[in-house]
Amino acid sequence: MKVIQATASTFWAEDDADKRFYIVGTLGSGLLRFEVIARLADGTRGNVRGRDFFDAMMQHFGVKVRIIEGTWTRAHGLTTNLDLFNQATAAGLGPEQAALVATKTGQWADAHGFTKVVFQKLQPRNAPGHYDEVVVRFTL
């Protein structure tokens, strides 16, 4: 993994063997927003796991992170978390539990102690297995 930019508010890193795989993270007022590309739409995977990108970002920002935000939408076409979330809610898990235990971001956040889940957006309403847009926050 190669770190491209690491400041008080940004963390960018990439797979040093393949630039198509990367993480961009931004921290403002304790709120962490990020995007990881560890797998392409065609299934191709990079050499760096998404979890490793995430851990490197968390290590960089350290205790300044108070909230980890997940923004999952079908519109982007990057639907790993959304698909996992929908599978879990379709199987009967409540949204909070599904976000924390079934999604990549939730599992990574959980591993860093961010276990409280608050949804800021969950659309369409009451649609287990068929959500299109989710904004969720994980806190300590």
Next chain:
Amino acid sequence: MTVNPTVIEELREMFRSGATPSRLVQHIAERHPEEERLHFLVQDYFREAFGVDIVRGVSLFDPANCPSLRYAWWNNDLLAEMVEKQAIWNCDANRAEGAFSPWFAGLTAKSLDEHFNAAKGSGIGELRNVWDRLDPQEQATLQRLIAGHGWNSEKVKILTHLAERLQQRVTELEGQLEKVSESTKG
């Protein structure tokens, strides 16, 4: 990544004139044709030019296939934040006497976070008498729905202004085309 101040001003001017975020990403790609890490460069430009925290989905952008409706998600993701933060990046234009008025002049936007906080029990007058009788899950659901409604309403308002600006532009171009056609005939 090194951002070019000239390009930053170009992006701001394009946005004021009605360029959508995908057009701005395309412009960045055109101005940095050798850049292999567009996904990082776009972050820098949108932060410097518009105060945007993060631009998601840049890896899916194909400069050869733009404009395209497939990039409409950026209008949902970014426009409100760009308008929300105009005080940071558009202050000079607002002060300029007789300056061209951008399509978002007079529009305001709040972050989802602000909407979410505003929708907490004390902020919802109509629900004051029943709020304490709701359980935390019900309160959280109501808060989310009210915040989402407010946020989406602002986005719609912004999009309606942009749509009208784009229609103005189409009408201007149709007028120019008509003049060219007439002069060619003559």
